[in-house]
Amino acid sequence: MADSRESKIVIIGTGLIGASVGLNLMARKDRKYEVVGVDRSRQNARAAREMGAVDDTVRYLDEAVRDASMIVLAVPSRAAEEMLVAMEPHVSEGTIITDTCSTKASFMTKAHEVYGNKVSVIGTHPMAGSERSGPSAASIDLFQGAAWAVTPSAVASESSVRVVLGMIEQAGAVPIYVDPAEHDEVVAAVSHVPLLLSVALFKLVRDSAFWEDAEQLAGPGFRDMTRLVMGDPEMATSIVGTNRTAILSWLRRYQGELDTIIEA
Structure with missing residues (x-):
């Protein structure tokens, strides 16, 4: 994947996804780049360094991105858009900017507004994850065999x-080119709505008069349906905020299916 130009790759956000990306970048034996991590959580940054997901960590964003050849934004969508603005004065012309955000249209629009032709922006979204969060949940095998959406800017x-394709393939994933808006529509159905339904089901049962009995009687079906509740709440909030229209459309269709069942 790497060539002599790739002297510094910066991962912003060293949680589950960022640290897993880092583990794969660090695993390349003939790499010619340094991997640097940045995280607002010093604990996460330190853990990522200690587990070998990055070569080093830097506390301040401007210092980290200066002279970077590639920047990987591994943070929730809203935070990624804020980072695009905050780091722009310190990003060199020709830098590669990529991300792992769950929504693409809003991110790609913001990137174009902020950078224009200054850099190459390649949006991505690995269709892999866990109900756990943080670098302690990271794994070099997290992306193995997973689809990884790719949305390059014009x-x-x-x-x-x-x-960027090299980074994806190094992780063992399968790159899939997709239009940003189409990505958001499809992912709303197969990822975002299931997350919200998981939360709704858990809340429905937890708030009932039978919660104590339900805890004891719940089997694998309930646990599988509600495991996503344990995920990162900031990510869930960001997803809803950046993909609201598509999510509401699918929720209404789902509601229609429930009405059909009720009326049967």
Whole structure:
């Protein structure tokens, strides 16, 4: 994946996804780049360094991204958009910017507004994860065999796209090109709505008069349906905020299916 140009890769956000990306980047034996981590949580940053997901960590964003050849934004969608703005004065022309956000249209629009032709932006979204969060849940095998959506900007160079594809393939994932808006529509159905339904089911039972008995009687079916409740709440909030229209559309269709069952 790497060539001599890739001297510093910066991962912003060293949680589950960021640290897993880092583990795969660090695993390349012939790598010619340094992997640097940045996280607002010093604990997460330190854990990522100690587990070998990054070579080093930097506390301040401006210091981290300066002279970076590639920046990986592994934070929730809203935070990623804020980072695009905050780091712009310190990002060199020609830098590759990629992300792992759960929604793509809003991110790609913001990136174009902030950077124009200054950098190559290649949006991505690995369809992999866990109900656990933080670097302690990271794994070098997290992305193995998983689909990984890729949404390059119109001005992204072919060489930059190849670099990002190399990162994806290094992780054992399968890159899939998709339009940002189409991505958000589809992922709302197969990822975002299931998350919200998981939360709704858990809350429904937890708030009932039978919660204590339900805890004892619940089997694998209930646990499988509600395991997503244990995920990162900031990510869930960000998903709803950046993909509201598509999510509401699918929820209404789901409501229609429930009405059919009720009326049967």
